[in-house]
Amino acid sequence: MTSTTPKLHMSNWICCQIGAREHYSIPRALHENGQLAHLITDAWFTPQSPFGVLPFSPTTALKERFHPTLQQASTHAFNLSLIRFEISQKLQKTLAWERMIARNYWFQKQAINRLKKLAPQLNTRPILFSYSYAALELFRFAKQQGWLTILGQIDPGPLEEKIVIQEYQRSPQYRGDWEPVPTSYWQTWREECELADCIMVNSLWSRHLLEKAGINAEKIQVIPLVYTPPETAKNFSRTYPESFSPERPLRVLFLGQVILRKGIAAVLAAVEKLEGYPIEFWLVGSQQIEIPPHLKTHPQIRWVGHVNRSETAQYYQQADVFLFPTLSDGFGLTQLEAQAWKLPIIASRFCGEVVVDGVNGWLLDEVSGEAIANLLKFILQDTEKLIKLSQHSADLNKFSLATLADSLQNLVSEKFHVAKTNQRSVYQ
Structure with missing residues (x-):
């Protein structure tokens, strides 16, 4: 019996992210190296878009939801749905953590609907990348399709929160309106880690706290952030x-x-x-x-x-x-x-x-x-x-986009045993 599972190829990454995190560094590095199939994000406003300058609060930062180097990339966003979501949350006067969790689920629902339309067009097995806390439903969908998954871990996880709680206990005079996250937040995160084939962290410190939290060390890969000086x-x-x-x-x-x-x-x-x-x-x-x-x-x-x-x-x-x-x-x-x-x-x-x-x-x-x-x-x-x-x-230079592109290639070749591509002209 012949397997119908598409083969994995370096140029078939799908990146899912809320906001302009790290100035879209992951999709930018992949796109400039010919490896980005699709970017799926919550909002994408070109400089000419009238929505990017609307005065009401849900869109005050939307003019930053764009990057010129991704102008020719296959980008998918949900602008009007996002605006409706933010307005409804404001009217309901939801608490900060409730709103964040609701936004994460809203985005994943939108993204999965788009992925269902894109899936039949894929002739190679993709790598689905998503940032932590907004990845569980996406990874569940990806695993049903036989895709590979990479989790971008944005912080050192639950042990960091324990450190913060201890600091508030030491310094109650500064408390303000801070509240710990709901227990369900960390339960969801652990499921994300279980479904991830690889977990990208940005520092040895993050790796250390994730390992202490019981995350499989073999899954964790350290890749620093990217920064382009003005x-x-x-x-x-x-x-x-x-x-x-x-x-x-x-x-x-x-x-x-x-x-x-x-x-x-x-x-x-x-x-x-x-x-x-x-x-x-x-x-x-x-x-x-x-x-x-x-x-x-x-x-x-x-x-x-x-x-x-x-x-x-x-x-x-x-x-x-x-x-x-x-x-x-x-x-x-x-x-x-x-x-x-x-x-x-x-x-x-x-x-x-x-x-x-x-x-x-x-x-x-x-x-x-x-x-x-x-x-x-x-x-x-x-x-x-x-x-x-x-x-x-x-x-x-150690924190450049070119270095990030190399790191992503090395990650895939080492973790998934895929040969590196020769598409390096953008850096030559």
Whole structure:
């Protein structure tokens, strides 16, 4: 009896993703290398689309749901359905986690309906890629068709949440409106991991926490995030004063969500230990914690709040050191953004591997106010070290789209024993 299962081919990837995660890096790398069959996403608005500039909230960010390098790709989206979904959720006043879970299921239902129409057109066995927490129904469908599945794990999973819960227990004064995810969320995720033939994580830290959570280590593959520096950063020259003073303090930049998982409690503890020192903290990002009144008006803190991605460059340029004391991150893309502007980093060890201790920044032995304060005092005494670290920024070629394309080819050839393609002209 002859098997009717289509054979696997490198050029038959189907990518499913909600939003513009990682600037569509996975489908972009595949498309530029001739390996993307279809991109299925929730919204896709060309620059000419009138919906991308509508003033009401469901579409405020929709103008970013597009990438010019994918203009010729086979792209499928559900624009009007998404707008109707977001409006209905707003009218129902659903809670944040309820809305996120509902959106994940809405997207998978739409995507499966489209996959049913596309399946008869496929003459080779596809690889279905989807990001975590919005993959279960897609993987169930894919397995029924005999397809291969790759899960893009966006964070370190349930053990990261345990870390966050412990931090809230230590720092209840910052709680705000944070709530843990429902138990069903992690049950769904474990089913996704079971159905995945391969699980892509972005750092050794994520791999470590997934293995501790009981995920099959043989399935896990580490592939870092991708980042393309802006042209204006390539010739940027960073300067430092001979010494810092009240008139020209050391500018410490924290850029990201102002939440406990990002280590903000330790940052604010460091501020209080450094009162009177010529150090200024710039906190850039949406504030999702309760901030004590004395810190809201602290003379050494500049509360900037949320800024658009296009506005972040000015803060990287003007800062002296970047502070990334996360308690847990799948990677931490802001590290690459900071390095593009030759900005030394103070980072924790619980994220992507960007900082080499003493070469382009410092790694904290622990995330605490005392550890951060002590390191900043050291920097005040040795500004020459900042100059040297600025001159040894990370090699961002390791995080390029070309490197990602190679990694995806290696993943498929090693995990699924498929010969690599010769379609490399785009990088030659």
